[in-house]
Amino acid sequence: MGMAASQARWISLAARKSNVEYEGQQINQSRLALANQSAELWNQLYQMDVPSPPSTTEFSTTEYTFSDGDADQAISSMRSADYTDADGIHYNSYVTYSQVITEYKGIRNTNSNPQVQYVPATEEGQDGYYMIGTKKVTCLNSVDREDTSASSVWPSYQTELDQIAIDWPESQVAKDWTNFKNGDITALDNIYFWTDTNNNVNFGSGTSTTGDSLAACSQDPSAVLHSYYADNQETRKEVSKYALIDYDSDGRATSMQLEGSSAVYTLETATRTDDDAYNDAMNKYYYEQAVYDKKVQDINAKTEKIQTEDRTLELRLKQLDTEQTALQTEMDAVKKVISKNIDSTFKTFGE
Numbered sequence: 001m002g003m004a005a006s007q008a009r010w011i012s013l014a015a016r017k018s019n020v021e022y023e024g025q026q027i028n029q030s031r032l033a034l035a036n037q038s039a040e041l042w043n044q045l046y047q048m049d050v051p052s053p054p055s056t057t058e059f060s061t062t063e064y065t066f067s068d069g070d071a072d073q074a075i076s077s078m079r080s081a082d083y084t085d086a087d088g089i090h091y092n093s094y095v096t097y098s099q100v101i102t103e104y105k106g107i108r109n110t111n112s113n114p115q116v117q118y119v120p121a122t123e124e125g126q127d128g129y130y131m132i133g134t135k136k137v138t139c140l141n142s143v144d145r146e147d148t149s150a151s152s153v154w155p156s157y158q159t160e161l162d163q164i165a166i167d168w169p170e171s172q173v174a175k176d177w178t179n180f181k182n183g184d185i186t187a188l189d190n191i192y193f194w195t196d197t198n199n200n201v202n203f204g205s206g207t208s209t210t211g212d213s214l215a216a217c218s219q220d221p222s223a224v225l226h227s228y229y230a231d232n233q234e235t236r237k238e239v240s241k242y243a244l245i246d247y248d249s250d251g252r253a254t255s256m257q258l259e260g261s262s263a264v265y266t267l268e269t270a271t272r273t274d275d276d277a278y279n280d281a282m283n284k285y286y287y288e289q290a291v292y293d294k295k296v297q298d299i300n301a302k303t304e305k306i307q308t309e310d311r312t313l314e315l316r317l318k319q320l321d322t323e324q325t326a327l328q329t330e331m332d333a334v335k336k337v338i339s340k341n342i343d344s345t346f347k348t349f350g351e
Contacts, residue, residue: 006334006337006338006341007338009334010331010334010335010338013327013330013331013334014331016327017324017327017328017331020320020323020324020327021324023320024317024320024321024324027313027316027317027320028317030313031310031313031314031317034306034309034310034313035310037302037306038303038306038307041299041302041303041306042299042303044295044299045296045299048292048295048296049292050292051285051288051289051292052285053282053285054278054281054282054285056273056278058278058281059273059274059275059277059278059281060271060272060273060274061271061272061274062252062269062270062271062272063075063269063270063271063272064078064253064267064268064269065267065268065270066097066256066265066266066267066268067265067266068099068263068265070100071100073097073098073099073100074097074098075095075096075097075267076096076097076098076238077095077096077240078093078094078095078096078245078253079093079094079095080092080093080094081093081094081242083242085242085259085260089244089259090244091242091243091244091259092243092244092245093242093243093244093245093256094240094241094242094243095240095241095242095243095245095256095258096238096239096240097238097239098236098237098238098239099236099237099238099239100234100235100236100237101234101235101236101237102232102233102234103232103233103235104163104230104231104232104233105163105167105230105231105232105233106160106163106164106165106166106167106168106228106229106230107167107228107229107230107231107233108168108171108226108227108228109196109202109226109227109228109229110224110225110226111224111225111226111227112224113221114132114133114217114224114225115132115133115221116130116131116132116214116217116218116225117130117131117218118130118131118214118215118218119131130192130206130214130218132194132214132225135194135195136194137192137193137194137204137214138192138193138194139188139189139191139192139206140157140188140191140192140193140203141185141186141188141189141191143157156201157193157201159230160201160203160229160230161173161174161177161191161203161230162177163230164177164203164228164229164230165177165178168228171205171226171228172190172205172207172208172209172210172213173191173203173204173205173228174228176188176190176191176205177191189206190205190206190207191203191204191205191206192204192205192206192214196227196229200229200231201229202227202228202229203227203228203229204225204226204227204228210226211223212224212225212226213225241258241259241260242258242259243256243257243258243259244256244257245257245267252269253267253269254266254267255267
């Protein structure tokens with residue numbers, strides 16, 4: 001190989017080697033960028049909060065009940081207190097409990113299909129009267145108010161109408177009864193009574209301005225009849241009192257003495273779980289877990305793509321390394337040829 005050809009070859013190999021080194025640097029920079037992307041994805045993964053399922057204990061409460069001899073009472077609230085009454089008894093708690101009480105109340109009946117009819121007076125002297133279905137209705141003014149025997153119904157009617165007047169003061173029955181008690185005896189002519197299927201004595205109005213009377217229903221079959229009766233009704237009432245409560249070593253209340261009473265009640269405990277709230281929390285957990293899993297899958301997919309690209313670049317880098325080694329070997333060989341050419345040229349001119 002001539003001197004010029006050898007130099008040209010060496011220059012070509014050097015240029016090619018420079019290109020290989022430049023491409024290798026570019027690949028290393030690309031791999032570094034991929035490594036940074038992978039690190040960012042892993043940081044995102046580590047910073048994500050892993051959803052945790054709710055515990056039933058978070059939605060469970062300890063309920064206390066006690067028996068006052070008549071019924072079980074449930075305590076709905078129990079909080080600390082510091083109160084001393086006039087007798088010097090120190091109470092450490094303030095409790096609220098639901099108590100079943102019996103109250104005598106006036107009650108309104110609503111009959112949307114009373115089937116009221118009026119039977120007019122006859123020539124034989126029989127007064128007209130109302131019928132509800134097949135039941136004859138009686139005017140209150142026909143009741144013997146002078147009867148003082150044990151079988152008299154007037155005292156019980158008085159008691160019922162007094163209570164109806166208290167609880168339903170705007171009703172026509174209450175107004176007529178009040179007028180009677182104020183001295184208007186004729187007001188009883190507008191009050192009628194009958195016994196319903198539950199054996200309750202109902203009181204209704206013959207006429208009224210509200211359109212719910214016997215007369216209105218007899219003229220209009222679509223009219224609604226309102227009647228009233230009085231009876232004992234059981235209702236729950238919230239009661240709050242100071243209490244002296246004893247606790248066991250686990251902090252659970254065991255007995256209670258209420259303010260104004262010397263009785264000590266044993267407290268029974270039961271654990272109640274709010275199933276609706278727990279189910280809502282579980283549904284929220286399932287949703288958050290699905291979102292978390294989706295994000296993990298997305299990160300894993302992106303990471304796998306980065307790893308595939310990195311493996312491709314790594315393979316290309318190995319190819320470039322092999323190519324660079326071959327180029328270096330060929331350059332060394334060309335360099336030796338050039339050196340020999342130089343030696344032979346100078347020897348020629350030196351002889």
